[in-house]
Amino acid sequence: MLDQIVAAQEQPVSNESIDWRVITRCRQGDRDALRALFEAYKDRVYSIAKYSLGGDEQMASDVTQQVFIKLMTRLGQFRGDSEFATWLYRLVVNTCRDEQRKQRRWVPLADSAFMTATVKQTQTAQYASKELARQVQRALGELKPKLRWPLLLRYVEGLSYEEIGKVLGCSKGTVASRLNRGHSALSRKLGHLRDQLGPE
């Protein structure tokens, strides 16, 4: 079926059509094709891994590598009945969850401290934006995973509610409800920083 779809696409212009062609080559074991997929998705996969794993760069790197290795070995299971990106993000979410379970007791001192340390630093205008992003990351890390994942998929990956539901295996209504609660939680945790947000 995939081959037929690929054959039907003469001059692919969208990312999705490029993906299909690359996916087919990937399934045939083509390393260059995997490299193309890696280049197309590496930042998104890495970003979501890093945000979901509390900002730990080493773990995020490990997860990103695992995701692309799994992608190569499991691509045969991808039937094309969902978007490739949805399938990939599901792989990312599951790999992150597995990693969190495995790492429950193995958090380097320094890195865990980065997450828990209360940094009281002067808010200068020059660094306010960076500091705000850091505070958002920390607040996000304090949310329950079921509220954190929809926020990550929406704001880092730009997915629609329907796509988020497919990745997380829940309904669009559940996604809307969790995003509502996630937004409210962020608002409560970060409300004191509202002045640092630019104009609407």
Place this chain on the structure above:
Amino acid sequence: MFSNHVSNLSSAYWHNELTPPQSRRVAEHLIGCSRCRAEFEDVKLGARFAEQLELISAPESLWAGITAGINVEAAPSRRFQFLRFQFLKPIAIAATLLLLIGGGLLLLLPRRVDNQTGWQVARLGGSPRIGSESVSDNSRLGVGQWLETDAGSRAKLEVANIGNVEIDPNTRVRLLQTNNSEHRLELARGRLSARISAPPKLFFVNTPSGVAEDLGCAYTLEVDDAGNSHLRVTLGWVALQLRERESVVPAGAACVTRSGIGPGTPYFEDASEAFRSSLSRFDFPADPSSQASALHNVTREARPRDAMTLFYLLPRVNGNERAMVYDRMTALMPPPDGVTREGMLNLNPQMMERWQGKLGLTWGRSLDQAAKTWRKVWSSALGSLNGLQGKR
């Protein structure tokens, strides 16, 4: 009417995820309902904060690891092998069910201590006891059993086939678990010396004030009657942990834990008495108001070698105190390239990593790598024989 409120649609409305009629209904409702309007403003504010999340660039070095990983995985052969043995699936399910039923029946039988799978115990002196029985030549310590030494006795435990633990006088230990993925002792009081040659994270010792996690090492661990412990590492690394508080202790260093608090900051044993006592007052202050002066003394008494302790203190202090600790670090040892004071005061992860490398504290990455290598070697060479695998 309550059911007419639209606050549960706030996010979807803001993200334009509603149908046009739904959107119109929400918009009209918000004009007249102050409660829903307030909740909508709340969601909007949260959304504006979430918009601060940005895409992060992945390191280029990841690709090399991926290609190496794929070489190991050998994808196509696996897939075909799986297909070839698809017919075995029902048999495997049936076998699993039988095992589950058998396991359930076994659980219904009276439980007894499993001496055969326990650890061999050797008497080194005096009359150590397992429960009420004296240790003999062929004694084994089973899961759940206590081994106790009095003032004149000592014993040695063989930890499966990965190392040994010597039990000093006046010590009480219990074997909590021993299997392919985890060997765990409880040290209630007294002192033990462990020498382990195995993948990291395979051997653990529980104490009342934390868990000592072996990272491939030799060490001595002592617990007093109050449940406080003192760890001295002679080879490799040991991680001490209680809940979220963790210290990783390198060879030549020691670390104290306090019951109910957890591990303090690691320090080299040849540090001055003034340094060590000040560090103890900082880690476990009897009077919190004295913590600042204790930290001041720690920085003043630190030698270049004690930069390790100062490094581990950075995340544990804030503001001016962090600046004081970091300035002392740089006075003792020039910072590595690419590191700025401002970055370190913000605990920039990349810069912290550079300092780790400079101080020889690259345990995180190197041990992780070592653990992976160990796992591969053990699972391929010995795994089929004894199934030993380290934990991550």
